Amino acid sequence: MSRSRELLLGMRDTIPMLVGALPFGIVFGTLAVSSGLSISATLAMSALVFAGSAQFVAASLVASGAGLVVILLTTLIVNLRHALYSASLLPHVRHLPQRWRVPLAFWLTDESFAVVHRHYLLDKGPLEHKHWYFLGSCLAMYSVWFVCTLVGVLLGQALPGLADWGLDFAMVATFIGIVVPLLRNRPMIIAALVAGGTAVLAHGLPYQLGLMLAALLGVVAGVLAEHAAGRERLTVPEVE
Secondary structure, three states, X not given: OOHHHHHHHHHHHOHHHHHHHHHHHHHHHHHHHHOOOOHHHHHHHHHHOOOHHHHHHHHHXXXXXXXXXXXXXXXXXXXXXXXXXXXXXXXXXXXXXXXXXXXXXXXXXXXXXXXXXXXXXXXXXXXXXXXXXXXXXXXXXXXXXXXXXXXXXXXXXXXXXXXXXXXXXXXXXXXXXXHHHHOOOHHHHHHHHHHHHXXXXXXXXXHHHHHHHHHHHHHHHHHHHHHHHHHHHHHOOOXX
16 A cells, blocks of 8 residues: 555545544643633643643643642553553564654554554554554644644633533543543453542542542552453363
8 A cells, every 4th residue: 555545545544533523632731721822822732742632631730739840740640541452563663763653652642542553453464654644643643733732722712612512522432432432451440440439539639630540449459450361361171
């Protein structure tokens, strides 16, 4: 398949994810400005950080008066999942030069990972032009996210109560659609249940500490469940 066709295919396959990102980006633009960020700082965050959930957390922490260290540590932990995404995609992009791998790493999001990872798994053909598919998905998400942030900033000035309309639920539904198909074994299911339950129970903690705790306990639960499953496989007697 040609480069341009892979690029367009990546954009096309990302369209369902864009539906959830549209209201999410608009709400972020509105929330960030109402939290005290300037218009230029809000747009710069979407252009240079490009991490939806971390941007929401950062805006909330700014509004609550949290210190810079707390904001940096919290957003770092929230975004640690991207290290797992990158490790999962590394076998498929290892052959690429740094001029490709660096921007693809920056543009990698939950949505693009779900689309691109599925493409690599289902299409067993040569890797020659598949990175153009990766690029197409990333560019679609990046451009839509920035434009929606701008729309949110402008609408937030005209409609001050926009952030209370509940539009951000679309992104929650998108994340559910991303995560559920990936829960293919017991350790993954246990990790998701522990993280989700902890996030609900610890929702009232200050500085978004509930998210940090949920991520930590989810990882620990998944690792313990994986080790337990490994021991079970080792102790199962062979049937002659």
